[in-house]
Amino acid sequence: xxxxxxxxxxxxxxxxxxxxxxxxxxxxxxxxxxxxxxxxxxxxxxxxxxxxxxxxxxxxxxxxxxxxxxxxxxxxxxxxxxxxxxxxxxxxxxxxxxxxxxxxxxxxxxxxxxxxxxxxxxxxxxxxxxxxxxxxxxxxxxxxxxxxxxxxxxxxxxxxxxxxxxxxxxxxxxxxxxxxxxxxxxxxxxxxxxxxxxxxxxxxxxxxxxxxxxxxxxxxxxxxxxxxxxxxxxxxxxxxx
Amino acid sequence: xxxxxxxxxxxxxxxxxxxxxxxxxxxxxxxxxxxxxxxxxxxxxxxxxxxxxxxxxxxxxxxxxxxxxxxxxxxxxxxxxxxxxxxxxxxxxxxxxxxxxxxxxxxxxxxxxxxxxxxxxxxxxxxxxxxxxxxxxxxxxxxxxxxxxxxxxxxxxxxxxxxxxxxxxxxxxxxxxxxxxxxxxxxxxxxxxxxxxxxxxxxxxxxxxxxxxxxxxxxxxxxxxxxxxxxxxxxxxxxxxxxxxxxxxxxxxxxxxxxxxxxxxxxxxxxxxxxxxxxxxxxxxxxxxxxxxxxxxxxxxxxxxxxxxxxxxxxxxxxxxxxxxxxxxxxxxxxxxxxxxxxxxxxxxxxxxxxxxxxxxxxxxxxxxxxxxxxxx
Numbered sequence: 001x002x003x004x005x006x007x008x009x010x011x012x013x014x015x016x017x018x019x020x021x022x023x024x025x026x027x028x029x030x031x032x033x034x035x036x037x038x039x040x041x042x043x044x045x046x047x048x049x050x051x052x053x054x055x056x057x058x059x060x061x062x063x064x065x066x067x068x069x070x071x072x073x074x075x076x077x078x079x080x081x082x083x084x085x086x087x088x089x090x091x092x093x094x095x096x097x098x099x100x101x102x103x104x105x106x107x108x109x110x111x112x113x114x115x116x117x118x119x120x121x122x123x124x125x126x127x128x129x130x131x132x133x134x135x136x137x138x139x140x141x142x143x144x145x146x147x148x149x150x151x152x153x154x155x156x157x158x159x160x161x162x163x164x165x166x167x168x169x170x171x172x173x174x175x176x177x178x179x180x181x182x183x184x185x186x187x188x189x190x191x192x193x194x195x196x197x198x199x200x201x202x203x204x205x206x207x208x209x210x211x212x213x214x215x216x217x218x219x220x221x222x223x224x225x226x227x228x229x230x231x232x233x234x235x236x237x238x239x240x241x
Numbered sequence: 242x243x244x245x246x247x248x249x250x251x252x253x254x255x256x257x258x259x260x261x262x263x264x265x266x267x268x269x270x271x272x273x274x275x276x277x278x279x280x281x282x283x284x285x286x287x288x289x290x291x292x293x294x295x296x297x298x299x300x301x302x303x304x305x306x307x308x309x310x311x312x313x314x315x316x317x318x319x320x321x322x323x324x325x326x327x328x329x330x331x332x333x334x335x336x337x338x339x340x341x342x343x344x345x346x347x348x349x350x351x352x353x354x355x356x357x358x359x360x361x362x363x364x365x366x367x368x369x370x371x372x373x374x375x376x377x378x379x380x381x382x383x384x385x386x387x388x389x390x391x392x393x394x395x396x397x398x399x400x401x402x403x404x405x406x407x408x409x410x411x412x413x414x415x416x417x418x419x420x421x422x423x424x425x426x427x428x429x430x431x432x433x434x435x436x437x438x439x440x441x442x443x444x445x446x447x448x449x450x451x452x453x454x455x456x457x458x459x460x461x462x463x464x465x466x467x468x469x470x471x472x473x474x475x476x477x478x479x480x481x482x483x484x485x486x487x488x489x490x491x492x493x494x495x496x497x498x499x500x501x502x503x504x505x506x507x508x509x510x511x512x513x514x515x516x517x518x519x520x521x522x523x524x525x526x527x528x529x530x531x532x533x534x535x536x537x538x539x540x541x542x543x544x545x546x547x548x549x550x551x552x553x554x555x556x557x558x559x560x561x562x563x564x565x566x567x568x569x570x571x572x573x574x575x576x577x578x579x580x581x582x583x584x585x586x587x588x589x590x591x592x593x594x595x596x597x598x599x600x601x602x603x604x605x606x607x608x609x610x611x612x613x614x615x616x617x618x
Contacts, residue, residue, distance in 0.1 A: 057617055062613040062614040063612075086535055086537050089535045101526060101616055103524075105252035106245065114245065115534055118242065118534060174616075
C-alpha cells in the first residue's frame with residue numbers, strides 16, 4: 001500500500017542567524033535545515049540555547065535570517081517586505097506563547113477575538129466566533145472572565161482559542177506547557193492535538209519538556225544551532241541528556 | 242483595534258485614574274489661573290470699559306488708563322477744534338475720601354461726567370435714574386459701594402447721605418459697573434460737582450472724551466487729536482490694550498501667574514508623561530504579542546495615540562469644567578477676578594495636546610523599537 005505523498009508547509013534550508021555580542025557575533029543558527037508538513041505536529045526539541053526559539057521566530061517571520069532560505073506555504077519570506085510578512089503572519093499563522101501573553105484588561109472572549117479583529121472582522125462578529133472556539137475548547141462559561149480570574153490551564157486554553165480562531169494554516173507554539181503543571185500540560189497538549197491538527201494545517205511546537213514528546217508526529221532535534229536529526233517515531237526518540 | 246485600545250486603557254483603572262486626574266489637575270490649574278489673570282487685567286481696564294468713549298484724550302505723558310495727569314480746562318476746546326471731532330466732553334476721575342455717617346472713611350473713585358450730556362454714564366442702573374445726577378448734591382454709587390458700606394453697617398439706598406471731602410453727597414441712584422483694579426467703589430456725579438468735591442488744584446481735567454464724525458474712524462480721530470501739542474489721544478480699544486500691556490510689563494502679576502501656569506504644565510508633563518510611559522511599558526509585552534500576531538506599526542501607533550488623547554480629552558474636559566464652575570461661583574461674588582475668554586481654553590487645549598503628544602512619543606518610541614520576536618524570549 002502506498003502512503004499519501006507529504007505536502008510541505010514549511011521549508012527551512014541552511015539558515016544562519018547571528019546576533020551582535022559586543023565586538024563579536026554569536027551564532028544562534030549555523031545552517032539549520034528543516035521541513036514541516038501539512039497535517040502534522042512537528043516538535044522541535046533540544047537543550048536550552050540550541051536555537052529552537054530563534055528558528056521558530058524565523059519561520060514565523062518575526063526575525064530575519066542572515067543566510068539560507070525560508071519558505072512558508074510556498075512564500076519565500078526573505079523575498080517579502082516587512083509589511084507583506086506582517087500581513088502574511090496575520091492571516092496564516094496562529095501563536096501560542098509560553099507566557100500566554102493574554103492582555104490582562106481584556107476578557108477571555110475579547111482576547112480570543114484579537115486575531116479576527118486584526119484581520120478586519122468587526123468586534124461583535126469576532127467575539128461571536130471567538131465564543132464558539134472557547135466553547136469548543138471547554139471554557140465557554142469563562143468567556144467573560146479576565147485572565148487573572150483563570151487558572152494557568154484555562155489561560156492556555158484561551159491562548160489556544162486565540163491561535164485557532166482565524167483558522168490559520170500554521171500554528172506556532174513556544175514551550176506551551178512550560179508554565180503549567182504536568183497534568184495540565186498533558187491536557188493542554190491533548191487539546192492542542194485534537195483541536196488544532198487538521199490536514200490543511202501544520203503545528204510546530206518548540207519544547208524541551210520530554211513528558212510531551214509523545215504527542216508529536218515527528219521530532220526534530222536541535223543542537224548548537226543545527227537540526228541534528230528528525231525522528232518519524234517519537235516513541236523511539238530518546239534524547240541525549 | 243481601537244476599541245481594544247480603549248478597553249486596555251479604561252480597564253487599567255489605577256493608571257487611567259492617575260492619568261485623568263493628572264491632566265485634569267493640570268488643566269484646572271492652567272485654566273483657573275489664566276482666567277484669574279485675565280480677570281485681573283479686565284479690572285485694570287474697568288474705567289475704559291465703564292465709560293466707553295470712542296477716543297480718550299490725556300496728557301502726553303500718560304501711559305495707561307489708570308494714570309491721571311491733570312490737564313487745563315482749555316484742552317476740551319482744543320480738542321473740539323480738531324477736524325473730524327463730533328463732540329468732546331470733560332471727564333474727572335480722582336480718588337477721594339468718603340466719610341460715612343458713623344465717622345468711618347472709605348476711599349472712592351469719584352467720576353465726574355459732563356453735566357449736559359452725562360457722557361460715560363453707567364450702562365446698568367439697578368435703582369434710581371442717572372438723570373437725577375443733575376439734582377443738588379446728587380451722586381450715583383455702584384454695587385461695590387453698597388457692599389463696602391454694608392460691611393461698615395450702613396445700608397445704602399436712595400436718599401442715603403454721606404460726605405466727600407466734607408461736602409454732602411446724596412445717593413440718587415445705584416448702578417452696576419465693572420469693578421475697578423483697586424476695588425474702590427465708583428461714585429458718579431456731574432463734572433462740575435466733582436470739581437467741587439475734589440481738593441482744589443490748578444489743573445483738574447482728567448480726560449477729554451471725544452467722538453468722531455461719521456466717516457472718521459476712532460483711530461484716525463485719535464491720530465488727528467494726537468497732533469495737538471502736549472496731548473495724547475488714544476482710541477478706546479488701543480487704550481484697553483495699552484493698559485493691559487502696561488500692567489504686564491510693569492508689575493509682577495504675569496510672573497506670579499505665569500509661574501503657576503508653568504507649574505501646571507510641568508506637573509502635567511511629569512504625572513501624565515510618566516504614568517503614560519508606565520502604562521505603555523506595562524503593556525509592551527502585549528503590544529509585542531499583537532505585533533507578532535500581525536498588528537502593523539501604524540495600527541499600534543494609532544492605539545497608543547488614541548489612548549493618550551482619550552485621557553487628554555477627558556482630563557481637559559474635567560479640568561476646564563471645574564475651572565468654569567469655579568468661575569461661576571466667584572463671578573456671583575465678583576472676586577477674585579475671573580474672565581475666561583476663548584483663548585484660555587484654547588491655550589490649555591494646546592498644552593494638553595502637547596503633553597499627550599509628548600507622552601505618546603515616549604510610548605511610541607518604545608513600541609517602534611519593539612521586536613515582535615521578544616514574545617518568544
